Amino acid sequence: MVRAVVFDVGETLIDETRIFSRWADRLGVPRGTFLGLIGACAASDRPLEEAFRLVRPGIDLPAEIARWADDDPDGLRENFDADDLYPDVRPALAALHEAGLAVVVAGNQPPQARTALEAMDLPVDAIRTSDEWGTQKPDPEFFERVAHLCGAAASEIAYVGDRLDNDVLPAADAGMRPVLIRRGPWGYLHATRPEAERVDVVDSLDELLGLLAP
Template sequence: MIKCIVFDIGETLVRDDRYWALWADWLGVPRHTVSALVGAVVAQGRDNSDALRLLRPGIDVGAEYAAREAARCGEYLDETDLYDDVRPALAALRNIGVRVVIAGNQTVKAASLLRSLDLPADFVATSGEWGCAKPSAQFFRQVAEAATGATLEETLYVGDHPANDTVPAAKFGFRTAHLRRGPWGHLWADAPTVLEAADWVIDSLHDLVDIAQQEHQA
């Protein structure tokens, strides 16, 4: 039985279009250049922030982030950043009694922005608030605490990133669903490491409603 489903944020619930577009504008480069470099580092299995380092060797990403915020050119989220299946799928899961948790590698500000969207979720937190990030075991221990009333085997972690979501979540003991969404989700969906670690590979968050219902009936 699945009692709790935990959702990654970037490219699981929220499109990254605006995130990278704002970085491109801040650095004064074409948006398509940033998109292409993000795709390149994804294909190489590198961290996505390496795209910024290719554009500006030696860049201090944290310092630039702070400068953007000070200049009022920083992080922003609104309803248009959500994938279309987010609200209906999360609401449907809660309606059948599944605890919905949102937890990903985002900033403290991102957590506040997400909460302001009033999503149908029981709990929202980010790595910035917890002081630990995926793929660390400490992050997933925090997730386990947020999955109140559910054991590891009763908790399903959903994400698009093999190295940050599917593989480490499975290693920690959660059941996992790899979401074929965004560059990481599509590129690595059929990788042997993902297929070995994932209990399901899904194309939409709506698939989770069927999975949860089937698990309840099993």
């Protein structure tokens, strides 16, 4: 029986279109070009950072982010806010919470992501980021931290994410119930792969209550 549902952030809760569109503007390339390169990286199993290097060889991302903060201190820049939430997020999380399940957000994110998520007043029990834990998915330690945070056995936890490699297959290896959401470049691509037969696949977070609730 599932007692806790844990969510990835990017392209699971957050639509990253505005983030990457702002990055395209910052890098001086058409938005469609940059979004296309991100999709190409997803299709070829290359890291997301490769899209930045293709546009600007030798880019130092942390340094560029710091310069961007100096240039536009009051803008969102590479960050997100409540306007970036997918529309099914609030109702789905609320329904799971009302059904008696613990609802947790834990993903590979920088520290400011927790502040941004907490400001949204989502119906969740806890929010954590990889940076504050000092470990990132797909490292097994990340999922050990998830289980400790939930106060439940791994077999009682469902992990929901948009990637097979980073999210749901490592969660399955940790003993959790894996749920892949088919959205974002990785989500659509990974849902077509043979490994997706090992996991539950949903098209909306609204499907989770019927899938997981006791």
